[in-house]
Amino acid sequence: MELTWGLMIVIYLFTAGLSAGAMVTSNFAFLYGGQEFERVSRFGAYISPFPISLGLGVLLLDLGSPFNFYRLFLTLQVRSPMSYGSWAILFFTFLSVIYLYLWLPENYQVLGLRNPQTWKKRLAKFMPVLSVGVASYTGVLLNAAVRPLWTAPLLPVLFLVSALSTGVASVILIAALSPWQRARHRELHLLTKADAILIILECLIILTMIVMGRTNSLSVSSAFSNLLIGPFAWIFWLLIVGLGLIIPLALELMELKDKIPVKWALPVTISSSFLVLFGGFFVRFVITYAGQWSGWFN
Amino acid sequence: MAVRMGFVIITSRCIDCDACMVACRAENDVPLGNKRNWVKSSGVQGQFPNVKEIFQPGNCMHCEHPPCVKVCPTGASQKRVDGIVIVENSKCIGCKYCIVACPYDARFPNPVTGKADKCTFCWQRLEQGLEPACVQTCLGKSRQAGDLNDPNSIVSKLIAKYPTRQLLKQVGTGPNIYYIDEAVPEIPQGE
Numbered sequence: 001m002e003l004t005w006g007l008m009i010v011i012y013l014f015t016a017g018l019s020a021g022a023m024v025t026s027n028f029a030f031l032y033g034g035q036e037f038e039r040v041s042r043f044g045a046y047i048s049p050f051p052i053s054l055g056l057g058v059l060l061l062d063l064g065s066p067f068n069f070y071r072l073f074l075t076l077q078v079r080s081p082m083s084y085g086s087w088a089i090l091f092f093t094f095l096s097v098i099y100l101y102l103w104l105p106e107n108y109q110v111l112g113l114r115n116p117q118t119w120k121k122r123l124a125k126f127m128p129v130l131s132v133g134v135a136s137y138t139g140v141l142l143n144a145a146v147r148p149l150w151t152a153p154l155l156p157v158l159f160l161v162s163a164l165s166t167g168v169a170s171v172i173l174i175a176a177l178s179p180w181q182r183a184r185h186r187e188l189h190l191l192t193k194a195d196a197i198l199i200i201l202e203c204l205i206i207l208t209m210i211v212m213g214r215t216n217s218l219s220v221s222s223a224f225s226n227l228l229i230g231p232f233a234w235i236f237w238l239l240i241v242g243l244g245l246i247i248p249l250a251l252e253l254m255e256l257k258d259k260i261p262v263k264w265a266l267p268v269t270i271s272s273s274f275l276v277l278f279g280g281f282f283v284r285f286v287i288t289y290a291g292q293w294s295g296w297f298n
Numbered sequence: 299m300a301v302r303m304g305f306v307i308i309t310s311r312c313i314d315c316d317a318c319m320v321a322c323r324a325e326n327d328v329p330l331g332n333k334r335n336w337v338k339s340s341g342v343q344g345q346f347p348n349v350k351e352i353f354q355p356g357n358c359m360h361c362e363h364p365p366c367v368k369v370c371p372t373g374a375s376q377k378r379v380d381g382i383v384i385v386e387n388s389k390c391i392g393c394k395y396c397i398v399a400c401p402y403d404a405r406f407p408n409p410v411t412g413k414a415d416k417c418t419f420c421w422q423r424l425e426q427g428l429e430p431a432c433v434q435t436c437l438g439k440s441r442q443a444g445d446l447n448d449p450n451s452i453v454s455k456l457i458a459k460y461p462t463r464q465l466l467k468q469v470g471t472g473p474n475i476y477y478i479d480e481a482v483p484e485i486p487q488g489e
Contacts, residue, residue: 004397004407064392064412071372071391082371082395145399146365146469217468296401296466 021167244279362472
């Protein structure tokens with residue numbers, strides 16, 4: 001089986017989820033965290049536009065006729081997830097740039113909007129809806145291409161949870177790495193808790209998907225065995241389950257219980273959040289590649 | 299009844315000469331390294347001396363419910379009123395969604411045009427009253443094409459007379475290629 005959708009698509013699926021997750025993190029921190037979580041919302045807002053812009057760039061490069069891409073925006077094909085997805089990511093990217101602008105220090109806000117705080121609040125209330133759309137439609141996108149692995153109905157949910165998890169992790173990572181305004185312990189504690197819950201949720205979803213897949217038709221079942229024992233097994237078990245889920249979860253749980261010595265706290269925070277991003281990338285990788293690897297049995 | 303164009307392929311008459319693939323390439327300028335139609339082999343089956351090998355030619359199934367048309371984000375992939383599934387090149391952006399969505403792998407990214415490419419049922423020949431190139435060239439008369447809804451067509455007569463099978467019917471695409479594995483001594487006359 002030849003691969004039609006390669007690394008570019010994987011990068012896009014990952015970056016779109018990452019941006020959406022960072023956006024939701026920022027929005028919730030702003031709406032419910034108040035002054036105390038200001039830095040979290042700021043970091044989320046600063047991260048959000050960039051990954052998806054990179055993703056859109058590689059997506060454009062992956063097109064056979066890149067100069068024809070405007071055709072996407074001359075129509076809305078309601079039965080094509082890619083069609084409404086394109087509109088969604090267009091609006092998301094546009095609004096995420098505006099959101100970032102509203103989070104800039106006041107002397108950089110040269111356009112002089114009259115009441116930026118109101119707009120910020122409005123956007124923070126609307127963006128989670130759009131973000132959930134951006135993060136989960138990629139699962140529907142694969143659902144619609146009738147391939148055995150991609151028919152898994154939980155795929156959009158998996159992508160959504162993985163997106164939120166990587167989004168939170170990216171905020172943790174940037175907060176921990178940034179030399180100034182290093183996030184305070186309480187903020188990191190809450191973010192880490194949220195991420196740990198999301199990782200547990202992701203594990204449960206993956207487990208459910210496997211059980212559902214293995215009890216499905218022969219085509220679907222063997223598509224899943226490509227993941228579990230076949231050519232993609234080492235990526236699945238080592239890079240996703242091991243490095244991407246179990247180890248960061250263990251590290252995060254230790255952080256939450258304050259089992260990490262102080263001098264190790266920063267490296268552990270950095271590595272656990274990096275591993276979540278790493279695992280999130282390979283979730284998209286394995287689904288994209290293994291999905292094309294397996295076809296239907298006659 | 300509406301026209302429903304489709305193929306009947308008689309595997310027992312295919313000798314794997316691949317002339318259909320050559321004819322298609324010549325007629326449609328298909329770039330080397332890609333193909334719009336194919337002949338697949340079952341491999342040698344059974345034990346010597348009772349061995350057999352079945353050849354199964356194929357191309358786009360011009361499905362009743364084509365996933366490629368459904369997923370197309372720009373409306374470039376279309377099903378014509380006569381049932382032929384085509385790509386309107388000017389609308390195609392080359393996203394390759396239709397290519398991954400086709401369970402028969404009947405489409406490919408054309409490296410010359412940058413568009414999704416596939417069997418067009420040789421509609422340019424149909425307009426001149428000719429058969430598709432692969433059908434016309436088939437020396438075993440294994441490939442037959444016509445209106446599946448017209449009871450007087452060769453394809454309908456063959457389907458009425460012999461047991462047929464379709465590929466991946468369970469996927470729900472409603473493929474419009476009917477395969478006959480039995481020996482067909484004579485091809486019926488038809489329109």
